[in-house]
Amino acid sequence: MNPLNPSNQKPKTVTGVSHILAASSYSISGVLRLWKETAFRHEVLLFLTAFLAFVAAGASAVEILALCGIFLLLVAFEALNTAIECIVDHLSVEWEEYAKHAKDLGSLAVMCCLLCGGIFVGTVLVFRILQ
Numbered sequence: 001m002n003p004l005n006p007s008n009q010k011p012k013t014v015t016g017v018s019h020i021l022a023a024s025s026y027s028i029s030g031v032l033r034l035w036k037e038t039a040f041r042h043e044v045l046l047f048l049t050a051f052l053a054f055v056a057a058g059a060s061a062v063e064i065l066a067l068c069g070i071f072l073l074l075v076a077f078e079a080l081n082t083a084i085e086c087i088v089d090h091l092s093v094e095w096e097e098y099a100k101h102a103k104d105l106g107s108l109a110v111m112c113c114l115l116c117g118g119i120f121v122g123t124v125l126v127f128r129i130l131q
Contacts, residue, residue: 030079039110040078047071050121057128067124070117077113081106 014022034040047067054064084106092099 034075034079034082037078037082040075040082043071043074043078043114046117047074050117053121053125057125059124059128063124066120067117070113070120074110074113074117077110081110 011022050067051064054067059067084102088099088102
């Protein structure tokens, strides 16, 4: 049973401003759910560390905005990966090859985003230090 919807009925479709408020509420619930993931908390810590390093190194506003954009993409990938894991865990109680593939592919997407961010952060910091 869903604590946000005790009757377990599908919520009514809403439009207009109510839709925007409902969507915002769902997004906040998503962030709260994602915060339960250790990997996400580590990614937030990495972002804050990189942000402080950029400020200390004198990174430009464009470089800082790019860092924030990459972090938001990472959050999106992590959210989708977590969603895939939740669905797979619900559908497959025992070990299944399709479940392993789904989880591995979601993990790969997150790793690619992390590598992209790491290359960007490393490049910016190296060039800032060499200036």
